[in-house]
Amino acid sequence: MGERRCAAVRVLVLQAAWALAGGQVRYSVPEEAEAGTVVGRLAQDLGLEAGEAEARRLRLVAQGRRASVELSGASGALLLSSRLDREQLCAKSAPCALRLEVLLERPLRVFHVELEVTDINDNAPGASDADIGANAQLSYTLSPSEHFSLDLQKTEEDDESLFLVLRKSLDRETIPVHRLVLTASDGGRPSLTGTMELLISVLDANDNAPQFNQSVYKVQLPENANEALCGDYMPRIWMREEQ
Incomplete structure (x- = not known):
């Protein structure tokens, strides 16, 4: 059993x-x-x-x-x-x-x-894109600038890093602030884009020597002028420096 x-x-x-x-x-x-x-x-x-x-x-x-x-x-x-x-x-x-x-x-x-x-292409790119595949393949463009450009580099982990590169010397006295627009576009069809504004303030450097208002100052003193009288004869000297 x-x-x-x-x-x-x-x-x-x-x-x-x-x-x-x-x-x-x-x-x-x-x-x-x-x-x-x-x-x-x-x-x-x-x-x-x-x-x-x-x-x-x-x-x-x-x-x-x-x-x-x-x-x-x-x-x-x-x-x-x-x-x-x-x-x-x-x-x-x-x-x-x-x-x-x-x-x-x-x-x-x-x-x-x-x-x-x-996946559908439902996320506009920023610094990265939450989508995958072609929808996440990003390209970047920068608004026209003679001073700056973009450099996209691969890292050891096969990620991508985007760098803003200075191509031409800056002059704060000429242009104190640079405003650029960075645009990221993905590989979807239709392509989605994301933008951000870059505001670059140029710091002052001591690159301008001080200047006198005149190249030559002339003054006449009597030979018996003493210290007390010198102040009455000395001219006013003006000096300026570009900021």
């Missing part, structure tokens, strides 16, 4: 293992798709007949990021309950995929569903 019971337990365990090894279904949806968007006909893709999804209680297993996805009990369709933001879900990681578990009862089977959230 004991052996027969053990054999029955082994059969049940093997059946459960076979059922839990079910297949995997893959879908993709663009980020920012409207709530209610049908991601896929899950019941149909699992080979279920009409009405079988509801009869056999096809349902999603609750898990972390599933809040934006729901399963229609009547039709067996997988649809969005709210918008998905790929940058919020996965940042720079690619591909960005949500992994869901779907439970089918009577008899028990578990299916794995992978939902890839594809």
